[in-house]
Amino acid sequence: MLKQIEGSRGMAEAIALCRPEVICAYPITPQTHIVEALGELVKSGSLTPCEFINVESEFSALSVAIGASAAGARAYTATSSQGLLFMAEALYNASGLGLPIVMTLGNRAIGAPINIWNDHSDAMAMRDAGWIQLFARDNQEAADLHIQAFRLAEALSCPVMVCVDGFILTHAFERVDVPTQGEVDAFLPRYEPVQVIDPADPMTIGAMVGPDAFAEVRWLAHHKQLRALEIIPEIASEFEQRFGRRSGGLLRPYRTDGAETIVVAMGSVNGTIEVVVDAMRAGGVPIGALDLCTFRPFPAAAVRDALRGARRVIVVEKNLALGMGGVLASDVRMALRGEPADVQTVVHTVVAGLGGRAITQASLGRVFAEGHAGKLGELHMLDLDWGVVEREVARMSENRRSGPTASNVLRDVGPSMRRIG
Amino acid sequence: MSQRIKFYQTGTLTAGNRLLDPETRAVQSSVDRSNALTSGHRACQGCGEALGARWVLDAAMRATGGQLVVVNATGCLEVFTTPYPESSWQVPWLHSLFANAASVATGVAAAMRSKGSAVRVVAQGGDGGTMDIGFGALSGMFERNDDVLYVCYDNEAYMNTGVQRSSATPPLARTATTPALGPEPGNEFGHGKNAPLIAMAHGIPYVATASVADLHDLEDKVEAAMKVHGARYLHVHVPCPLGWGSASDDTIKVARLAVQCGLFPLFEAEHGEVVRRTPIRQRQPVEAYLRLQRRFDHLFAGGRVDVERIARLQAIADRNIERFRLLTGD
Ligand SMILES: Cc1ncc(C[n+]2csc(CCOP(=O)(O)OP(=O)(O)O)c2C)c(N)n1
Ligand code: SF4
Ligand SMILES: [Mg+2]
Numbered sequence: 183m184l185k186q187i188e189g190s191r192g193m194a195e196a197i198a199l200c201r202p203e204v205i206c207a208y209p210i211t212p213q214t215h216i217v218e219a220l221g222e223l224v225k226s227g228s229l230t231p232c233e234f235i236n237v238e239s240e241f242s243a244l245s246v247a248i249g250a251s252a253a254g255a256r257a258y259t260a261t262s263s264q265g266l267l268f269m270a271e272a273l274y275n276a277s278g279l280g281l282p283i284v285m286t287l288g289n290r291a292i293g294a295p296i297n298i299w300n301d302h303s304d305a306m307a308m309r310d311a312g313w314i315q316l317f318a319r320d321n322q323e324a325a326d327l328h329i330q331a332f333r334l335a336e337a338l339s340c341p342v343m344v345c346v347d348g349f350i351l352t353h354a355f356e357r358v359d360v361p362t363q364g365e366v367d368a369f370l371p372r373y374e375p376v377q378v379i380d381p382a383d384p385m386t387i388g389a390m391v392g393p394d395a396f397a398e399v400r401w402l403a404h405h406k407q408l409r410a411l412e413i414i415p416e417i418a419s420e421f422e423q424r425f426g427r428r429s430g431g432l433l434r435p436y437r438t439d440g441a442e443t444i445v446v447a448m449g450s451v452n453g454t455i456e457v458v459v460d461a462m463r464a465g466g467v468p469i470g471a472l473d474l475c476t477f478r479p480f481p482a483a484a485v486r487d488a489l490r491g492a493r494r495v496i497v498v499e500k501n502l503a504l505g506m507g508g509v510l511a512s513d514v515r516m517a518l519r520g521e522p523a524d525v526q527t528v529v530h531t532v533v534a535g536l537g538g539r540a541i542t543q544a545s546l547g548r549v550f551a552e553g554h555a556g557k558l559g560e561l562h563m564l565d566l567d568w569g570v571v572e573r574e575v576a577r578m579s580e581n582r583r584s585g586p587t588a589s590n591v592l593r594d595v596g597p598s599m600r601r602i603g
Numbered sequence: 604m605s606q607r608i609k610f611y612q613t614g615t616l617t618a619g620n621r622l623l624d625p626e627t628r629a630v631q632s633s634v635d636r637s638n639a640l641t642s643g644h645r646a647c648q649g650c651g652e653a654l655g656a657r658w659v660l661d662a663a664m665r666a667t668g669g670q671l672v673v674v675n676a677t678g679c680l681e682v683f684t685t686p687y688p689e690s691s692w693q694v695p696w697l698h699s700l701f702a703n704a705a706s707v708a709t710g711v712a713a714a715m716r717s718k719g720s721a722v723r724v725v726a727q728g729g730d731g732g733t734m735d736i737g738f739g740a741l742s743g744m745f746e747r748n749d750d751v752l753y754v755c756y757d758n759e760a761y762m763n764t765g766v767q768r769s770s771a772t773p774p775l776a777r778t779a780t781t782p783a784l785g786p787e788p789g790n791e792f793g794h795g796k797n798a799p800l801i802a803m804a805h806g807i808p809y810v811a812t813a814s815v816a817d818l819h820d821l822e823d824k825v826e827a828a829m830k831v832h833g834a835r836y837l838h839v840h841v842p843c844p845l846g847w848g849s850a851s852d853d854t855i856k857v858a859r860l861a862v863q864c865g866l867f868p869l870f871e872a873e874h875g876e877v878v879r880r881t882p883i884r885q886r887q888p889v890e891a892y893l894r895l896q897r898r899f900d901h902l903f904a905g906g907r908v909d910v911e912r913i914a915r916l917q918a919i920a921d922r923n924i925e926r927f928r929l930l931t932g933d
Pocket of ligand 2: 650758763
């Protein structure tokens, strides 16, 4: 049914259609609306049987999901930013135990300085935790990916994180086609666990593993991720057949035919990027885009195929791995390493949208044009105010007790939020 | 030196006496006990925790007719029972992390409720996993009154990592992080917390303390706990020969002295109020308890007895006796 609703509401309705049996979460902006809506659906009796548990921390939220999943229940949780880091230990545990928990991550920056707005630092920080990570481009896909996520998680016995841009998706009102219960039931069978703690068949789960077998167990967890590369497209195509729209999959090339420059990105920024690509194409620039929906497992071969023929790749990413650069760009460079020496593609990293800074068409257009003309450096910070940076660097070198950087920068920038727009 | 062994022929301190009527015999005395934690595990000889865990879970298995799952925190109990593929557990058993046993158990209980299953949940951990790193999760489970019995096996330190101090370590005890050095040797006075009393402050239906020194009392408390639904807490005192420096065959004796001197009071509480206490039958001085444990060696070094410090510990024991009315039990 077509609805004009908040992204969070659309996701909550889709999640409820998946019949989760245990939901637990701890509040953090911008994830809150999803969980509140689910709480309402449980309390009003429209989602039943389902236990909705308010816990005292994110660490416990995921731990409750771990217990519920190990006991054979379909379990769901959601978080953002600091909350994801607070559950870090349990993230590795859930994947290590092979529990098909589904989590929504309302992507948000990580402090200090504390910041509630969108970027991808949280997801990137947990990229190697053994969770499948899918990124939604809009609210329709955000809803659809959850339905696919339960199916995928349970097919592999591996947890799945659906990453949705905080505020940009979670709080935006858009048209969302919410499927019917019958459609979802036909797509998503009942959860059949591969392991379950059950008095009828006592099992030891979570045993200690020493050097004799640890590597094999880890490899098998990696093997699940490799299998996911095959299963994700199958699930997406079955979804398309049943629901009549494309959602999910590994990646989506956009106007890459004959493109000399291809822009790679994840999440909602792809909408803006495609508008810029259209404009540049209209101006005769051979440029295209690649929207990466699956980040973990990293679909290296599919990325390589999609980028084949491009001379330049511009990776637009919402994170800055301190002391290194861009996480996504590093993975893209890795993917291209298998190419023969005569087709060396130059990969640029454009770090954009940190802590919610707006990514405008104008700025993207400028940087893509520079990139296409070969004038872009390896690492570019979109719309960074170098004056502010240089003044703080100078302050720090002049005065040992220069004070907190965040306060100094804010004082320098001034009271307005002008930079955001 | 030959050891004096005292056999109890009758009474509540015997495990199984055929003179007792079957109803009052211990679960442990029955050939039908489930042996939830069976032999072959790697605990040290005389490990109080191994003993306590088997007794607790066998009693819980009996109380639930075998409809039980167990969630275990990281710690000695987890490590010595599961050097996979060998597992000593004959119950469905799940280990997740050090700090989250209470929350994982909440999740299991929620799954059971959601599925309409009658299977019950016991969560268990050491004093560190319970009172320190897992305390937030435990408090949350209590506060929500989730249907979980949480059992803390209190051996008064982080044993699995090599005997470091926890918030359950008594004053004066030497641990790897409270060495018997300097002007205040061993653990400090005035530190630490009383987990059962904090559990009671949550107003949960049932809180009890128990000791491996008193099998019947312990089993009764497990049974009482399993009769109730909601959050329940059982704090079991379990000597650790390795960490305490006591003889492996003195585990029960040491545990009994802790009870008899008043340092470890045995009581039950319902909805935040103490409703029963187990009276001390033969009161013993704290010193008798301390002398069996090398972690208190510094109090008796060079033939001198550190009367002053021992008196401070005795004062704590005396206060417990008064506070919980342990001599009369009324
Ligand atoms: C987050 C985390 N911190 C530290 C550890 C290391 N560690 C494992 S067991 C343990 C001590 C356990 O002490 P306690 O809970 O009292 O159980 P015991 O071994 O004494 O029975 C520690 C510190 C860990 N596994 N996880
Ligand atoms: S160190 Fe202590 S608690 Fe651990 S197995 Fe040995 S006796 Fe038991
Ligand atoms: Mg301990």
